[in-house]
Amino acid sequence: MSRFNYSEEELKLNKVIKMNQSESLKMKSDEEMKEIRKIADDRISSSIELLRLLGKGEDVENLSAQIQSRAGKRKFDNKPQVQSWDKLVAEAEEYCPDIVTLEDILTEEEIRASEDELDEIYRQFSKKTGIINKTDLSFLAVATALQVTKSLVFPYIAKKFEYGQGFDSSKRMAHNDNSIEKAHREANDKFRDEHLEKHGTGRWMNILYQTVPYDITKGSADLGINMGGKYHRMYTLGHDPMLGWLFGTANILTDCITFNTFQTNRISRIDPITGGKKMVITAENVSLGKMFKESIDFVKADYLNLPAAIFAQAQHLKSDEYTKVGLPLPILPIINEKFASRLYSEQYDYLCGKRDFKIVASSAFVSMFIDTIIGLVHGMFRKEGEDRDLYEVRTRKILLISNAMASTSTIIKSTFTNDIKNLDIGTLINTLLRLFLDIRFMAKIKREYIEREISTREQKVLDEVDSLYEEWT
Known part of the structure; x- marks a missing residue:
């Protein structure tokens, strides 16, 4: 074998x-x-x-x-x-x-000789792409110093922007604040006035002004569903800042409520006994397939139903965003309900997450900017006639090593201080990107170099063979 x-x-x-x-x-x-x-x-x-x-x-x-x-x-x-x-x-x-x-x-000796030849090509590649000269080592030192300094300074700068902190509820509005209700009503009236004259009345009018179904909590206890009281927004997908655009819009079209477990129930707006207004979650379960099919049917029935539902979804998320409870972090309640609940109850909501995302993205951008400057300046030191791809490998090695050292430093600091806020996630993201992109690039260049070397050596042998047929000596 x-x-x-x-x-x-x-x-x-x-x-x-x-x-x-x-x-x-x-x-x-x-x-x-x-x-x-x-x-x-x-x-x-x-x-x-x-x-x-x-x-x-x-x-x-x-x-x-x-x-x-x-x-x-x-x-x-x-x-x-x-x-x-x-x-x-x-x-x-x-x-x-x-x-x-x-x-x-081949004989065992010939195979061993071939392997030795391949090892020699490996050594040649390592020598040509190794960071061993003074110029490359100087760039490595500068790049590492910049990246490590940036990752160590990050916590102090981020703290100024309240990185990782929850919001102050005293600075937020009540969910039924008059200014919120007024802005919501005026936006609905404007949408209605823009379409009423050309389209006429229809179900889309109800969609605009009625309470969204995923805001209803009455009846959940009778069904054994825990909606978390005032934190009910975390348990309904209609309030999810990302998934809400799909599930919330479908809920509005079909008068259903979809929970973070993807269970969907029909809601009722009429008291079956008195005929009066009574918004309650019913025991009727609706499959997701049925809900989306009904949504498509309503859209086909009146082209304005979908725009009205999307508008109602947008206005509801906007009105909840700056309230004392805010909106939950997107998707997290589906993945880890317990962790999402703890963050939400500690007043860490969607706006806090969006703020921290901007801080992390800015940190990653600074790391990438440093890499870009180092890469461009290092490229200016390439000697004439020097292989561009092999030189690029050396450049990427410098950047990869400097980022790895910066990531190590921020991990060590957050571990010793036992404070996750000291972890420069932007540097980690940039390092991971470098690992994924640079290693693939270096592997590609290495493979091409080896194939080129082998082809060159094979071509010499083929030229000698061809001379036996092509030339008379």
């Missing part, structure tokens, strides 16, 4: 090589051909000697010199025709029906 792995094409190639090897060895060991070559050589030598005895030695020397001067310039009149690859493979399949491995073609 071979210690190497082969692709399908490589197995075909092995068979062709084995067939040619066998044919070459057969020709080399053919005694009849050996005798013919010996007789031909003897006759040529005898003829030259005879010519010398006849006084034609000078002519022989001149002819030999003439032939020597034309070496490499004379062509065969009849060139051997190379078969197509498919035909060669077909012959090889017939010649070697079993699987052929490198061990069947």
